[in-house]
Amino acid sequence: xxxxxxxDASGQQADxxxxxxxxxVEAIAxxxxxxxxxxxxxxxxxxxxxxxxxxxxxxxxFGRDRIMDVPISETAYIGAAVGAAQxxxxxxxxxxxxxFFGVAMDQIYNQMAKNTYMSGxxxxxxxxxxxxxxxxxxxxxxxxxxxxxxxxxxxxxxxVVPSTAYxxxxxxxxxxxxxxxVVYMFHKRLMGIGWLPAPDGPKTAVPDEDYTIPFGSADVxxxxxxxxxxxxxxxxxxxxxxxxxxxxDGIDVEVVxxxxxVPLDTETIRDSVAKTGHLVVVDEDYRSxxxxxxxxASVAEAGxxxxxxVERVALPDVPIPxxxxxxxEVIPGxxxxxxxxxxxRGRE
Amino acid sequence: xxxxxxxxxxxxxxxxxxxxxxxxxxxxxxxxxxGGHVEEGDAICEFxxxxxxxxxxxxxxxxxxxxxxxxxxxxxxxxxxxxxxxx
Numbered sequence: 001x002x003x004x005x006x007x008d009a010s011g012q013q014a015d016x017x018x019x020x021x022x023x024x025v026e027a028i029a030x031x032x033x034x035x036x037x038x039x040x041x042x043x044x045x046x047x048x049x050x051x052x053x054x055x056x057x058x059x060x061x062f063g064r065d066r067i068m069d070v071p072i073s074e075t076a077y078i079g080a081a082v083g084a085a086q087x088x089x090x091x092x093x094x095x096x097x098x099x100f101f102g103v104a105m106d107q108i109y110n111q112m113a114k115n116t117y118m119s120g121x122x123x124x125x126x127x128x129x130x131x132x133x134x135x136x137x138x139x140x141x142x143x144x145x146x147x148x149x150x151x152x153x154x155x156x157x158x159x160v161v162p163s164t165a166y167x168x169x170x171x172x173x174x175x176x177x178x179x180x181x182v183v184y185m186f187h188k189r190l191m192g193i194g195w196l197p198a199p200d201g202p203k204t205a206v207p208d209e210d211y212t213i214p215f216g217s218a219d220v221x222x223x224x225x226x227x228x229x230x231x232x233x234x235x236x237x238x239x240x241x242x243x244x245x246x247x248x249d250g251i252d253v254e255v256v257x258x259x260x261x262v263p264l265d266t267e268t269i270r271d272s273v274a275k276t277g278h279l280v281v282v283d284e285d286y287r288s289x290x291x292x293x294x295x296x297a298s299v300a301e302a303g304x305x306x307x308x309x310v311e312r313v314a315l316p317d318v319p320i321p322x323x324x325x326x327x328x329e330v331i332p333g334x335x336x337x338x339x340x341x342x343x344x345r346g347r348e
Numbered sequence: 349x350x351x352x353x354x355x356x357x358x359x360x361x362x363x364x365x366x367x368x369x370x371x372x373x374x375x376x377x378x379x380x381x382x383g384g385h386v387e388e389g390d391a392i393c394e395f396x397x398x399x400x401x402x403x404x405x406x407x408x409x410x411x412x413x414x415x416x417x418x419x420x421x422x423x424x425x426x427x428x429x430x431x432x433x434x435x
Contacts, residue, residue, distance in 0.1 A: 015384030016392075019377055194376040194396040197420065203377065 018206040019192025021053035023165035027172035028055070028092065030210050032062055035090060038176060039066040041077050042094030042130075052132045052191050054094060074104035078129065082111045085127040090176060098131040098147050098185060112181045113156030127182075128175045129157075134187040134234055134284060135331055137196055141319035144327070146185070146233065148283065149290030152261040157181045158215055159262040163190065163236035166204045167259055170213030177212065187233040187284075201237040216263035220272070224254035227341050228272040230295055231282035232258045235332060239282055242337040253341060261291065266298045270306070273299050277308040278344045282337055287314035311340040356408040358392070358430040360423070365400045371425045373397040378419055380412045386432060393429060410434040 018026070032038045039062075040055055046069040049056035059067045070077040074095060081093035095101060101108060108129065116124045135144030152159050160175055160182060162168035168186070175182040190202040221236055222243050229239045236257045243253035254272050258264060273279050279299060281292040292312035300307060313332045321327050360373065377394045380386050391403040392412065406412075413433045417423045 015381065015386070016379050016390065017381070018379060022379075192377055194374070194394075194401055195399065197376075 016205070017203050018165045018169075019053075019198070020162065020165045020168045020186065020202045021050075021056065021191040021193070023169040023206045024054060024172050024186065025056055025058060026206070027169045027210070028176070029058060029061060031090075031173065031176040032058070032066060037089040038092065039068065039089065040092045040094065041068045041070050041081060043070060043072060043096045045069060045094055050094065051096060052186070052188050052196075053193055054130060054132070054186065054191070074100055075107055078104045078107040079111065081127050081129075082107060082115065082125055085112075085125045085181075086115065086123040090126050090128075092128040092130060092176065095129060095131040097143050098133045098151075099142050099145050101131070101147065101150075109154045109156070113154060116180065117156065124179050125181045126179045128178075128184050129181065130184045130186065132188050133161075133185045134189055135320050135327060136189050136234070138322055138324050138327060140322035144320040146187075146283075146285045148185070148232070148261055148285040149294070150285075151183050151185075152291065152294070157183050157262070158260065160184045160215065160260050161232045162186065162259065163221075163233055163257050164202050164204045165206050167213060167219065167257075169206055170211050171215075171259065173210050174212040174215060178215075185233070189234050190237075199234075199237045199241075201240060213259070215260045216265050217259065218265035218268040219257045219259055220254060220268065221257045222253065222255040224252040224276070226252040226276055227278040227280060227344060228254045228256060228269070228276045229280045229282060229337065229341065230256045230258060230269055230272075232261065232291075233284060235282045235284055235337075238332070238334045239337050241334045242341060245334070245338055246341055251341065251345070258295075264295070264298070266302070269295065270299055270303050274303060274306045277306060279307060279309070280311045280313065280337070280340045280344050282332055282340075283312070283314040284331060285315060286317050287312065288317050290314065309344040309346075311344040313337055313340045355413060355431040355433050356410070357428040358404060358407060358432065359426075360395065360404065360429060361426050363395075363402050363404055364425055365397055365402060368397045368400065370398045372422050373402075373425065374422050375417050375419055375429065376401065378415060380406075382412055382415050384412050385435075386410065386412050395423075395429075404429065406432060408432050408434045
């Protein structure tokens, strides 16, 4: 697995683990030191350090010209980022909650994503749009969405969703160095914040030096022979927990973390399904017209004969409730994944 | 002299936020594991008091021999969080 690629040969390096937020910040700081064109804009990213710690400590090192708090006008500053990128800078613009994309969607999907094409290739837009995603902490329908499917549907931008600190750092390096627009979605529950405790798993060993993880390379987080679970973000950890529980019953589950939805590594997914014959896709986004349907279709198109059974676990098509028991009911839990894995094997 | 006398304690008093009235904190994250190598000055853990996060640097280079207060556990101001055996 990728996170074991750590270089510990010297024995001198500290044996450290990082939270996902610290791993992201380390990559951003490294790129900012190497390249004066990299800068960060967003709401509460300077003095506050990002409401989910996405920029913690960067203001002290880089100052207000490069870590910029902006007025609450997503259209203005995301548009400014698109312009700066077209002029050769490498902006990172943060959408505080992905749920807020609506007020700036023209800048995102018509300008950022399409200007390279609309200009006949005379400009490119090397920017990163970061956004906090996800629920599980009772923030209600307008602050809890992932919208993975919404962004992955629209062409012209890549879409990254890390699940561990190791992946978050390597994917962030790759995102900033990419010459085209990248949307980088970080799940709030994985960041390692005191008031929003992460599950075991996202905090991993992280090398001090820079490294990149190429887009379109899914990571098999757990190998197994009986059932393939394909997922991303927070639900990688819920799927791993389900897999551990089922191992006691002799069901051997493989967990594939896609890591990027665009591009999607269909080859790793198809290879896994060719081995197990059973596919469960788990998504925190809405069920209809989304990630689960797309992944299942991409497997079926090329390898229908490999499929003995398919299940999908996703958020029902309702606005996410505020009340804790109701939110827990709609967001897929470890028990829902366990049940789907058992069910998919009953379809042989 | 017992072997434990050589160990350096990871203290919290000098890292306590100046304006905090609260005398109980909670360890949020450990960045090093028991038995791991730590470098003096590197953040080895993070605790919270009144929603303020504080990084705790390793007081010495060596092996993190014992963690006394684990993640999500509470402690009182002045409690020692861990012991390091200097290299």
